[in-house]
Amino acid sequence: MRxxxxxxxxxxxxxxxxxxxxxxxxxxSMAEMLAERHRLTGxxxxxxxxxxxxxEAFDGLADFLARYYAAMAGLLTxxxxxxxxxxxxxxxxxxxxxxxxxxxxxxxxxARGVPFPSVVRGIRRAQEEARSAGGPASQLIMCFLxxxxxxxxxxxxxQSLAFKDWILGVGLDSDERGNPPAKFAEVFERARAAGYRxxxxxxxxxxxxxDHLWQCLDLVGVERIDHGVECLADGRxxxxxxxxxxxxxxxxxxxQRLYGDLxxxxxxxxxxxxxxxxxxxxDPAYFGGYVADNYRALQExxxxxxxxxxxxxxxGFEAAWLPPARRAAYLQAVDAHAAGAPSRAYRT
Ligand code: ADE
Ligand code: ZN
Numbered sequence: 001m002r003x004x005x006x007x008x009x010x011x012x013x014x015x016x017x018x019x020x021x022x023x024x025x026x027x028x029s030m031a032e033m034l035a036e037r038h039r040l041t042g043x044x045x046x047x048x049x050x051x052x053x054x055x056e057a058f059d060g061l062a063d064f065l066a067r068y069y070a071a072m073a074g075l076l077t078x079x080x081x082x083x084x085x086x087x088x089x090x091x092x093x094x095x096x097x098x099x100x101x102x103x104x105x106x107x108x109x110x111a112r113g114v115p116f117p118s119v120v121r122g123i124r125r126a127q128e129e130a131r132s133a134g135g136p137a138s139q140l141i142m143c144f145l146x147x148x149x150x151x152x153x154x155x156x157x158x159q160s161l162a163f164k165d166w167i168l169g170v171g172l173d174s175d176e177r178g179n180p181p182a183k184f185a186e187v188f189e190r191a192r193a194a195g196y197r198x199x200x201x202x203x204x205x206x207x208x209x210x211d212h213l214w215q216c217l218d219l220v221g222v223e224r225i226d227h228g229v230e231c232l233a234d235g236r237x238x239x240x241x242x243x244x245x246x247x248x249x250x251x252x253x254x255x256q257r258l259y260g261d262l263x264x265x266x267x268x269x270x271x272x273x274x275x276x277x278x279x280x281x282x283d284p285a286y287f288g289g290y291v292a293d294n295y296r297a298l299q300e301x302x303x304x305x306x307x308x309x310x311x312x313x314x315x316g317f318e319a320a321w322l323p324p325a326r327r328a329a330y331l332q333a334v335d336a337h338a339a340g341a342p343s344r345a346y347r348t
Pocket of ligand 1: 021024061068173174175201203254282283
C-alpha cells in the first residue's frame, strides 16, 4: 500500500517553482492594504466588488482572469511591487523553495498607467534582498497577454530591452480562447533573437489544446510549456515532448479550483510516460496553496511515493533555465535530502 510521506519531508525537500504569476500571489489582505494606501473606491477596494472576492472555485479560466485583473487595481508604485514580491519570496522560502522563475504581466500594469520601470525595479529590489538573506534565488519571465493584439506585445518587448539583464525569458498567458500561439510567433522570434528564453501557456481544457501544443513545438519552438496536461491525448505529441525533454509546468491546485479536477492521475501518467513534468502553484493567493501545498495535494490525490515526489522535485531543476553548475548543485541537494542527509550544496 502507498502510505503518505510525512508533510515535513515535502516542505524540507529543496524545490523550485517555474510557474507562478507574481500578481497571482496578491493575497486578499495585501489587496485591501493597497486599496487603503491608495484610497481606492473601485473594484479593488476593501471588501468590495470582484477585486476582493476569492471564491472557493472559479467557473473556468475567464471567470478567474476577470477577478485576477480587477484585484490588481492597488498595484501602482515601485514600493507596491517590492512588497508583493518580498511577501511571495518569504512564503516560498517557508515552503522549501530554493529557486523560482516568476512570471509578471507588464501590460496589465501599463494599462493602468504604471510605468514599466516601476514594476521591474520594485520586483528586482525584493529579489536581491531575498537572495542576500539566504534565498530563494529567483529570475523573472515577462508574459505577453494573448488576448491583446500582437502589436502590444511587440511594444512591451521593446520597452523591456532596457532591463534585459533582469529578465530571463518571455511567456504567454491570459485567455487562450481564440488566441493561438501562432498569433505571437513573430514577437517570440524577436524575443529569441534578443536572447530571451521562451515558454507559453497551454492551459487545460481549452477548445484547441492539441493544436496549440503543436504550434508551440513546430511554429514557435518554445523551450518549456506551462500546464500542457492535454498532451496525453496525443501519443505522437507525448513522444515529441519526451524526445525534446521539454519541461511541463503543471499546477494541481489551479486545476482543482478552475476545472474541479486536480489531475493527479494525469501527473502520474506523465511520470510513467517519462515526461519532464513539474509541480507549481500558478496563482497561489487564489487557488489555496503555494508549492509545498501543491506537492501535498498531489500526493494525496495520486498516492505518490516518496521517490516520485523526489523525482518531481528533480524534474523542476532539470526543466529550470539554470547554468549547469547551479543545476547540478540543486540536484545534489535534492538527492541528499532524499537520502536523509540534507546538505546545502548550492549557494544562494
Ligand atoms: N494568468 C494568470 N494565471 C493564469 C493562468 N492560469 N492561465 C492563463 N493566464 C494566467
Ligand atoms: Zn499560469
